[in-house]
Amino acid sequence: QSVTYSSGNWAPFTDNVKNNHAHQLNLITLLTNDIEHEKLYFDIQPQVNLANHGIVGGEVLIRWHNEHLGQVSPGEFIPLAEQTGLIYKLTDMLIEKVFSWAYEHPQALVNQCLSINISALDLLQEGFARRVIDNVIKHQLSAKKFTLEITETSVFDNNETVHKNVKQLHKAGFKIAIDDFGVGYSSMQNLVALETDELKIDQFFVMNLLNDPQSQILCRNMIDLSKALEITSVAEGIESEEILKLLRQWHCQIGQGYHLYRPMPPVKYLALLVENDLPLSEPVNRA
Numbered sequence: 502q503s504v505t506y507s508s509g510n511w512a513p514f515t516d517n518v519k520n521n522h523a524h525q526l527n528l529i530t531l532l533t534n535d536i537e538h539e540k541l542y543f544d545i546q547p548q549v550n551l552a553n554h555g556i557v558g559g560e561v562l563i564r565w566h567n568e569h570l571g572q573v574s575p576g577e578f579i580p581l582a583e584q585t586g587l588i589y590k591l592t593d594m595l596i597e598k599v600f601s602w603a604y605e606h607p608q609a610l611v612n613q614c615l616s617i618n619i620s621a622l623d624l625l626q627e628g629f630a631r632r633v634i635d636n637v638i639k640h641q642l643s644a645k646k647f648t649l650e651i652t653e654t655s656v657f658d659n660n661e662t663v664h665k666n667v668k669q670l671h672k673a674g675f676k677i678a679i680d681d682f683g684v685g686y687s688s689m690q691n692l693v694a695l696e697t698d699e700l701k702i703d704q705f706f707v708m709n710l711l712n713d714p715q716s717q718i719l720c721r722n723m724i725d726l727s728k729a730l731e732i733t734s735v736a737e738g739i740e741s742e743e744i745l746k747l748l749r750q751w752h753c754q755i756g757q758g759y760h761l762y763r764p765m766p767p768v769k770y771l772a773l774l775v776e777n778d779l780p781l782s783e784p785v786n787r788a
């Protein structure tokens with residue numbers, strides 16, 4: 502075993518580390534190639550109005566199946582795409598795919614919205630909003646039907662480019678959701694400054710609702726905070742009926758989770774919308 506030294510820190514250069522580096526490099530090469538050839542696709546996870554169980558929309562979740570690696574989870578390849586700058590192309594490609602799909606299936610947007618995850622890095626890019634707006638116009642779609650989900654980072658604080666992009670997207674009709682709220686970096690100030698439309702409570706709190714009193718307190722307060730600020734509250738990671746009941750009791754507006762619906766291929770989502778014969782009541786200041 503050899504040891505590499507760098508600026509006072511050292512790390513044993515084990516086979517494990519070597520394999521890990523090789524693995525990452527391999528992933529990057531394959532991801533670059535598959536993005537180039539538009540081989541990534543998406544699932545949709547239905548979002549439910551917790552007051553009446555009607556579907557109010559869906560979250561688009563990117564998927565990657567590589568012929569050598571098999572299925573790779575976004576939790577693994579999105580951070581890699583962010584580190585290598587591949588994320589810009591990936592986001593553009595995904596948005597293009599979603600808009601084309603929505604154009605071909607207008608029924609997907611009748612009384613429904615679609616949420617798309619974007620990276621914080623996208624918003625740090627000059628001209629990002631303009632590109633998305635031009636694209637929605639090109640596909641003759643209404644921006645009001647789309648929510649862009651972002652996970653905050655400290656870079657957002659007083660960042661002019663981020664604010665300019667968000668303002669422009671808002672003006673065009675897009676909604677902004679703060680994803681994974683309550684964990685990592687979440688700023689109350691940004692919640693207001695970015696004129697947030699939706700607050701997505703991180704699934705960590707939701708999953709722990711039954712056995713962790715602190716998660717209960719935080720969850721309830723995030724719901725109340727949303728209400729006070731007139732922001733739509735969304736809970737993700739609902740895995741049981743008991744959790745669903747609690748959230749409904751606390752007047753959380755929208756829910757997502759395996760107990761309701763798992764992410765599914767777009768074709769299945771469309772079929773589900775047809776089946777969804779529950780009253781499509783006013784979708785909580787959404788559509």
Ligand code: C2E
Nearest residue numbers: 562563575576579618619620738739740757758759760764
């Ligand atoms: P996220 O945006 O917070 O998405 C929610 C994740 O939780 C999804 O995982 C979803 O499949 C999963 N999930 C939903 N309900 C449940 C549940 O009841 N239990 C459990 N255990 N999990 C549930 P997924 O699809 O693996 O995505 C992981 C993360 O990758 C996303 O977290 C998001 O940050 C990122 N991501 C996914 N698609 C995209 C994309 O198109 N662009 C970007 N930039 N990031 C994406």
Ligand code: MG
Nearest residue numbers: 560618650680
């Ligand atoms: Mg999300």
Ligand code: MG
Nearest residue numbers: 651652680681
């Ligand atoms: Mg996220």
Ligand code: MG
Nearest residue numbers: 680681703737
């Ligand atoms: Mg989340």
